[in-house]
Amino acid sequence: MTTGIFLDRLHRARASMQQSGVDVLLVSVGSDLPYLTGYEAMPLERLTMLVVPRDGDATLVIPRLEAPRVAEQPGAFSLRPWNETDDPVAIVASLVGRPEVAAVGDTMWARFLVELLGHWPNSTTRYVRSTEVMNELRMRKDAAEIAALQAAGAAADRVAAQLHAGDIPLVGRTEAEVSADISARLLAEGHDVVNFAIVAAGENAASPHHHPGSRVIRDGELVLCDFGGTMAGYCSDITRCVSLGAPPAEVAEAYAVLHEAQAAGVAAGVVGAACQDVDRASRTVIADAGWGEYFIHRTGHGIGMEAHEDPYMVEGNTLPIAAGHAFSVEPGIYVDGKWGMRLEDIVVASDAGPISMNHADHSLVVLG
């Protein structure tokens, strides 16, 4: 990426600070930093922090031994390396006068905010989340970002197709073995990092975030696979279920409801609708079919440089969907002790309607 992109994003961040009355933006580990500078900090105890005053030059405070890793972006920010015996939080505090409002990065380590409170107590400085500044920028994906989401989605789709084709052995293997197999395939298809590969068989799938373990997958079971990774900086995330043998009538009926609910959620993701409308669209279909109490989570989350980010598709979120918003639509039905199912695509809202990043078969594919 060229320096121009970072200059433009910093410019827009400052405009957003102006609008929301934020005096200084402080971002550390997490995605805001690479979004604004191209540099990703290692999540370590040595503080890396970009200090962006609303009306002054931006400074990247960085451990001296990390400084060689930074690709400098002339005009965007200057480097302020600190030595092993320096106090980096004191350096940050010295770069700007005590602000009235400071926006701090969501995933910054709390220890640094604890130390910052010693310099800028919140009796005089009000702290807000960096999302107040960054959300307007980060949520609206530009063309290059949407292309990256499409490429990551297509790579995840190829792994889903391998699952559907029976290329990934299931019966007789443990969930953990299948999870490792899917992870290797995500990398082989172009992901740089695997973020998760949930494999949950039978009754284990009733726990939506089940950790794949030593449970052996057996014939006749429903298997839920939810996997994704990061590719060229942007995330994939897809869920498909397969049935090992013809599913019982109850499962088949529930899946038909789930399939319809997921499609309804996608269709509701239009520009101008509220985020909660996507949740309501999926939830209504499931509730009307009598499964309402078994759909125990929100319908979706935003996605981009992070696997989960704003906007969230959840009751109470009245934020209007805008062109470029990217999010998952992933209703599920979970029956404790018996089975669980979820169906998930990533969708990008556009003025032409919702565009799915995933095209893998949405039906309950029967294997074996």
Place this chain on the structure above:
Amino acid sequence: MTTGIFLDRLHRARASMQQSGVDVLLVSVGSDLPYLTGYEAMPLERLTMLVVPRDGDATLVIPRLEAPRVAEQPGAFSLRPWNETDDPVAIVASLVGRPEVAAVGDTMWARFLVELLGHWPNSTTRYVRSTEVMNELRMRKDAAEIAALQAAGAAADRVAAQLHAGDIPLVGRTEAEVSADISARLLAEGHDVVNFAIVAAGENAASPHHHPGSRVIRDGELVLCDFGGTMAGYCSDITRCVSLGAPPAEVAEAYAVLHEAQAAGVAAGVVGAACQDVDRASRTVIADAGWGEYFIHRTGHGIGMEAHEDPYMVEGNTLPIAAGHAFSVEPGIYVDGKWGMRLEDIVVASDAGPISMNHADHSLVVLG
């Protein structure tokens, strides 16, 4: 691990809170949580937080859909699941009256502390780092923890031995390829997760945290390999350099100094010495040989459940070393544009003297 271990650790944490005047301990993502409860939270936007009042029962506030993943420890803590439309920070704040002193986990996401400030402003609540409560417990490894560090160290040693034996091809491969090879070997030797595998050839090794890239390794170069992972919850971390062909006189001389400096640092890691004495011991050897300005970082970091944790072996840290303290000793010499070298073992202090967790050959092994 049995519930007894967690009950004992919580008991000692409360004793430490008593001593340091902390009213409530709040831990979220990171190692304090599994250390106290056996449960590791996923680093996601849904808050998981253990609330430990000094004089009341502990509560694990957790997203309802994660609750099935918790192995409950009766008597140690109770669960407080929250629903998708609840405000988990408000729930945390409601569990205890406004505390005078709250200790918050180091790696907790800052967004939750920002939100907590809305309930407990720091005009009335003083915030401190959880390390004030937890360091006394976490730093002193017990016998089971030391055994885990030894097992992880032995696994890393086996990969170092493969490097020394020439089993890991270097010449003609990229740093990234060798890094992937080392990572696979760390897993094959028993690690659950690879934390890092730095491979830096020639002039790239002058950047201590070099990110392995497309640079092809050539004959005649010095190659620095610094790698480690997590095995059964505890970390390994080792650095060895190899020379592809006989090293130039300058490199051989510098390595002899480095080797002596590393041994001096290990020898200084005795119970009762200050942490900074380890740094001074290594640094003095290097400075006396005229390379002082090329040793640009601290000598070591603590290690345990985290790859980097207290205590740090750095000038200014006067903390006395105690039996059970585990830390790296890793001096380095870095000549910009030419080469870099580092030699690292993990050491555990004991009443019988420093015990190394690593035994791989410390010399500059010549390959090819």
